[in-house]
Amino acid sequence: MSTANVLSLETVLVQRPGNIASDMDGEKVMLNIQNGKYYNLGEVGGEIWSAIAQPAPVSRIVEVIRETFDVPAETAERDVLEFVQNLLAEDLVAIDSAS
Numbered sequence: 003m004s005t006a007n008v009l010s011l012e013t014v015l016v017q018r019p020g021n022i023a024s025d026m027d028g029e030k031v032m033l034n035i036q037n038g039k040y041y042n043l044g045e046v047g048g049e050i051w052s053a054i055a056q057p058a059p060v061s062r063i064v065e066v067i068r069e070t071f072d073v074p075a076e077t078a079e080r081d082v083l084e085f086v087q088n089l090l091a092e093d094l095v096a097i098d099s100a101s
Contacts, residue, residue, distance in 0.1 A: 008097065009060060009083055009087060009090075010060065011079070012060070013059065014057050014059050014098040015054045015057070015059075015060065015063070015090075015095050015096070015097060016057040016058070016095065017054050017094070017095055018094055018096050020035040020036050021033065021034050021035065021094060022035065023048075025048070029043065029044050029045050029048060030043040030045075030048025030051055032051070032094075034092075037093075039092075041092070041094070046071065046085070047085055049067060050063055050067065050082060050085055050089075053066045057098040063082050063086070064082045065078075067081065067082055
C-alpha cells in the first residue's frame with residue numbers, strides 16, 4: 003500500500019525510536035541507529051520532527067508549520083505531506099494506530 007493513499011490530515015504520526023537528533027546552526031540533523039544513516043532535516047523538517055515527538059495528526063503539524071513560517075495553508079499542507087511521506091518511506095516515523 004502506498005503511503006500517498008494512507009496519509010490524510012487526520013493521520014496521526016509519531017517518531018520511531020532509535021534516532022538521535024541534534025540542532026546544528028539552526029537546522030536539525032539526525033542519525034538513525036538502525037540503518038546508520040545521517041539525515042539533514044533542515045529548519046522546516048526540524049520543526050516537523052519536533053511536532054511529532056508525541057503522536058500528532060498531520061493537520062496539527064501543518065498548523066505548526068503555517069504559524070512558524072507564515073506560509074499559506076495550502077503550501078504548508080503540500081510540503082508537510084511530502085516531507086512526512088519521505089519520513090515514512092525511510093521508516094523514521096510511524097502511523098499511530100492507537101489513535
